[in-house]
Amino acid sequence: MIASEQVAGLPHEGARIQALLRLLLAGFLVAVLVTQPPSAHLLLCWLIVLSYVLWSVASTVVLRLGGPEVLRYTWLALAVDVFTLAGLTLVADKSADTTWTAYTLLNGLFVVPLMAATQLSPLVCALATAPTVLAYLVSGLLIRPIDEEPISYVVLRALLLAVVGLACVLLTALQRARVLTIARLLQERNHLLEEMVQIEQREQRDLAETLHDGALQYVLAARQDVEPALAGDAECLERVEFALAETTRLLRATMSQLHPAALESAGLLPVLKDVADATRSRGRFSIDVVTHGWDESTRTAVDELLLVTVRELLTNVVKHAAARKVIVELARTDAVARLQVIDDGRGLGGVDLDARLRNGHLGLASRRIRVEAAGGWMRLRDADPHGTVAEVEVPLA
Known part of the structure; x- marks a missing residue:
């Protein structure tokens, strides 16, 4: 969340930098009039410069006090910058034969593309650079006759400003692309965090359903037979023993599914059979596990991925398929591991996993993403x- 706010605040930071550059430009104009005052229209020049100083300060204050809507109009300030510099240069041009004021002021236009680059908009930067170059060229041509400056020299200086402007446009495009990439990555990160929370909540619900539909039912049944068994009823005692044995088996199966150590020590095949047993109790259907090229000693790098995938597939069969028979096939070659879960239920073919992911159904879609990330398919x-x-097919390497 903090990083997202930082990305969202980048345009505001750019506007602040632009305001700072504008204040420095205003200081530059004041310094020019102090050190190189024009011999004609000095009062008018000071009036223009002081108005620009007040404008720069006012725009900075408005930027600080205003909301995000103020950022939409910061590009208008660039037009004021161009018109002020061009107009001031033309006024100072009247004394260009005796002072260097006009020539010095003209160089201030090089700051405008830099200020435009802070907008993070290549279009705004280009639209600000074009009139700046035009104003620089026209002003240079107007003051050129004073000292008989070659036209080619004026054009080359304008071309240099155009190159600076183009560089600013390209850098703005690059910076904008980076900002958008960061924003997209942050959005994906937040989405993944939300997915993790939802997946954790869903797995907790699945665990609760597994315990409720499996072990808890046997415990409740055993509880009803405890008193008759204590009274000497042999049949009730047998039912209690059977219920406790089934409870123990189901709890061990659940533990083997939850604890990675069970997968590492026992291998995928025994844990897969435990998952099948637990699912059989929940789904009230028959389930067979068929393997090809896989035994209890087999260990691969994709065991955990296959386990969580088959758990998700069987969970969907329990919840949605209304099946009577399920077959889990696990096959292994030198290069790939193949998994099939076949049910005779109502069918889930044609399910759009991407659409389910967008709608918040993260189970199958998230498993497919993990499988594809491992180089496989589902x-x-x-x-x-x-x-x-x-x-499901996943490469073993």
Whole structure:
């Protein structure tokens, strides 16, 4: 959030830099009149310069006190800068044969493209540079006859100003692109943080559902049979023992899904079977795990990715498929690992994962993003005659 505010405040910082440059330019004009006063129209020159000083101070104050809407009109100040310098140069031109005032003032136009560059808008910078170069060229041509300066020299100086302006436009475009890139990255970062929070909340809900639909049901059933079992009812005692055994099995399966150490120590295949057992209890359907080229000793770099992916796929089967039978196929070659989850439910083929991600359904879409980030792919298609086939392929290297 802090970084986002900093990016949003960059145009305001640019306007502040422009205001500072304008104050320095006003100081430059005052210094020119003090050190090189024109021999004609001195009072008019001072009137123009002092008006510009007041304008610079006032615009700075308005910028500090105004809101974001003030930034929309900062480009108008550049027009005032150009007209002031050009007009002051033409007034001082009347004494160009005896003083260097006009020539010195003319160089102040080089500051205008720099001020325009702070707008972070290449268009504004270009629109400010063009009249600045034109004013520089026209003013230079008007004062040229005083000392018989060659026209080529005036044109070359104007061309140099145009090059400076072009450099400012290009730098503005580069800086704007960087700012937009930073803003986009920050937006993606915030979006990913929101996704992480939503995924964590969803996994907590899934865990609660798993415990409620599995282990808790056996505990409640055992609780009802405890008193008859204590009274000597052998059948109730057997049911209590079975319920506790199932509770232990389901809790161990849940622990193996949650703890990475279980995956590292036992391997993917045993943990996958535990996931299948836990899902069977939640979904009330049969589930078979079929493997090709995979045994309990197999360890790969994509075990965790495959595990979280199959968990997500099975969770979607439980919630949406209304299936009676599910098959999980895990295959391995020298180069890739392949995973298939096939159900005979109502079908999820044709699901737009990108649309689900935009609408906040992060499960399958986020898993697909992780699979693709690992160099693999994930797709859904209709099963025959009904149901869904989810296919995942991930390179092992």
